Amino acid sequence: MALKTLRELGERGLIERILRLITPLPSNPLPPWEDASALELHGDLVALLKTDMLIWSTDVPPGMRPRDVGWKTVVMNFSDLAAKGVRPLAFLASLGLPADTQLEVVEELTRGIDEASRHYDAYFLGGDTNEASEITVAGVAFGVGKRERLMRRSGAKPGDILAATGLFGDTAASFKILLEGYEAPGDLRRRLLRAVYHPEARVREGVALAERGVVTASIDSSDGLAMSLHDLSRSSGVGFRVEHLPITEEAMRFAELHGIDPWKLALYGGEEYELVFTVRPENLEEARETLREVGCSLIEIGVATRDRRLIYIDGGMEKSIGGGWEHFKSRPPPAPQAA
Template sequence: MNFIKDLSELEIIELISEIIFPRIISGILPFGDDSIGTLCGGKYLIINSDMFIAKTDLPKSLDYSCAGWKAVTMSVSDIIAKGAKPYGFLMSLGLPRDLPLSNFTKLLKGISSALEFYDMYLLGGDTNEACDLIIDGITFGFSNSRLIPRKGLKEGDLIISTGLFGLTAVGLHLSLSNKTFDISSQEEKDLFYKSICHPVARIDVLNALNEIDEIVASIDSSDGLIRSLYELSRANKLGILIENIPIHPAVISFASRNKLSPKEFALYGGEEFELIIGVRSDKFDAIYEQFQEFGITIYPVGRVIRKLGVYLYENGKIIPVEEKGWMHFKQTKY
């Protein structure tokens, strides 16, 4: 292996960890978690960095306001997954010199709309010339109570999600394909489009995360359900058995009409920004009711098992699930 293209994103992160290890500070959250956290003035300060690049993150069917919105949401979601409220946003912009001002204005309006929605403030940043649109976003957040790591699971714990999956995978499929699909209505088409243009980080779940003590692990699903479950498996050195795939009804309907697999859309999508949460199994009924009190419906996904990896219980059999989903460099497609 002689080039970056020969490595996966995970392998690159492992190389960074190996070479720079003496100068890595893990803080309260271990290196490799969604964000970095530390105590600051009696509160938990949490910081996340995420990068948006037009070539890989902006399908041609989306305009630049979608890019601005997504660039903020990508970074915010990781902060929320740790139980912290996002507060401030730093951004470094790499701008092509031939980017039309009309598109740049749309980009800024998308960023502004997202900051307003998440009740955040722009703290500063940097600009430079680049060969593609690049947005490096850094979000700062605070928590008064605790931070929820990826690591905290034990055998027998339950895995739940805050939402249903598959919309963004269908939206991207429609955006990238030249084929004609059977779409039932304009409302269905708009639903799929909105999922990739205007995804929403689950800021509405924040109070529940801070109040429900039985939540022991959390990660967002921005890289897809399966990728996120694998991240939990690696962080805890345990396995996860999927017993239920929470698929959006519109995805099931679309897939059925077009002879496609709703399971594939739900498992291997990405940028849904739902939270995948680990809870103690003996507390599930109480936890379900507590989430309901906050107006949040949770969906069972599976349970934690001893054997490392991710598996699917289907038709009476336990089947290993391949790790796929969005990954830069060596693997650049679903």
């Protein structure tokens, strides 16, 4: 039998293969398939580690400045710590750089990394540089939290309320503008593109929810709301019924302008870095007040179910939620060519 390619396996199939080859860490504070990795320190303290990389040819859309690339690399990593309820303390970055890269590009990348790190009260400590065929930025986030306060992907129970720290759809609309040539009026275009060029991680929100101890399961939405729900479902052993369309006003305007199903924009965008989490009904108002105290609104999306199906309700009809974006399997459309 021919060996499978990564395109056949997909990212999650590849991760399953890799996990079989790794010696498990005894007393691992976080199991496999989590947003970050953890290591026991002393007492109830644990170190949280996360690495995520950005590849110029596949992850940097047209119009994105090097400074924004540096910023986004930090957000990608810090968002996963936020989903576990841990405040990031430090950031490292390894830069793969072609020899003909302009010095200004590297300096702007560095400024973006440092600005984002300080924005979240963390520090950029340095890293490594090496020659590469294209610009690659691999980040590592570090934080410390209490083991008993970690918000895991497992823990959701049937009847728990499904919620998020924000609405969705802006990045899906932005990618249609940047990669597929869709048009949008100037003000709408600017608002949508900001979600891609200058995203925000929900660090304060994640830490506040963890300290209050009201969340039963949590994940960030960097792979899209649909994929996040699939991952929560696998880890918690529940299904989800999405009853409210969680879409921004801007994404809805874009959907109406082009006759696009708004549910598709909300479910299958990715790179939005909201926290998607579950709360027991009796703790819902406490969770809502916790987020209100840090300037965020709790968005109710739906409910966890016993039957493990993932569905959304559109016009009174039940529809299945697909898997969404997956590295190696999914292919973005080519960027539009200039005339």
